[in-house]
Amino acid sequence: MATTNLSYYDKATIPNAKSFRFGIVVSEWNPEITKNLHKGAIDTLLDCGAIKENIISWDVPGSFELVYGCKKMIQSEKLDAIIAIGNVIQGETKHFDFVCEGVTQGIIDLNVKYDVPVIFCVLTDNTKQQSIDRSGGKLGNKGIECAVAAVKMAAIKNLHRISDSIGF
Numbered sequence: 539m540a541t542t543n544l545s546y547y548d549k550a551t552i553p554n555a556k557s558f559r560f561g562i563v564v565s566e567w568n569p570e571i572t573k574n575l576h577k578g579a580i581d582t583l584l585d586c587g588a589i590k591e592n593i594i595s596w597d598v599p600g601s602f603e604l605v606y607g608c609k610k611m612i613q614s615e616k617l618d619a620i621i622a623i624g625n626v627i628q629g630e631t632k633h634f635d636f637v638c639e640g641v642t643q644g645i646i647d648l649n650v651k652y653d654v655p656v657i658f659c660v661l662t663d664n665t666k667q668q669s670i671d672r673s674g675g676k677l678g679n680k681g682i683e684c685a686v687a688a689v690k691m692a693a694i695k696n697l698h699r700i701s702d703s704i705g706f
C-alpha cells in the first residue's frame with residue numbers, strides 16, 4: 539500500500555523534546571528535496587518542544603556519506619538522536635541500488651554499534667516526482683515523520699533517566 543500522509547502526528551502521543559539534543563546530517567545531492575526534508579524535521583522538533591540550540595545540523599556530499607557524517611557527529615557531540623536525511627533517485631545504472639544498500643546497511647550498523655538512535659530519513663525513489671510528493675508534496679513530508687521518530691527514540695534512549703528520577 540502506498541504511503542498515505544507522512545506529515546500527520548498527534549502531539550499527545552509524543553514525549554516533550556525540551557531536554558533532548560538532536561543531530562541532523564543532510565546530503566547535498568538533490569538539495570531541493572533534502573532542504574525540504576530538513577526544514578520539515580527542524581520545524582517538527584521545535585513543535586515537539588526541542589530547543590533550537592539543541593539541534594545541530596551538518597551537510598555531507600551525498601547519501602553514501604551520511605554514514606560517516608553520522609558516525610563523526612556521534613563521536614563529537616552528546617546527542618539523544620540523529621536524523622540522516624538524503625534523497626536517492628534511480629538513474630540509468632545500478633548505482634542507485636548500491637548507494638541505497640550502502641546507506642541502509644551503514645545506518646543499521648550505527649544503530650547497533652553506538653547508543654544513539656539514527657533515524658533513516660532517506661527517500662529512495664524511482665522518479666523525481668515521487669521525491670517531490672514525499673518532501674512536502676501531496677503525500678506529506680518524510681522529514682516530519684522522521685523528527686517524530688527521533689523524539690520517540692530519544693525518549694527510549696533516556697528511559698533509565700526517567701526511571702531513576704522516579705525511584706524505580
Ligand SMILES: Nc1c(NC[C@H](O)[C@H](O)[C@H](O)CO)[nH]c(=O)[nH]c1=O
Pocket residue numbers: 565567568599600601602603624625626627628637
Ligand atoms: N545519485 C545520487 C547520489 N550519488 C552520490 C553518492 O551518494 C556518493 O556521494 C558518491 O557515490 C561518492 O561517494 N547520492 C544521493 O544522495 N542521491 C542520488 O540520487
Ligand SMILES: CC(=O)[C@@H](O)COP(=O)(O)O
Pocket residue numbers: 626627628629630631632633634637
Ligand atoms: C542514483 C545515483 O547514484 C545517480 O548517480 C544515478 O546515476 P546513473 O544515471 O549513472 O545511474
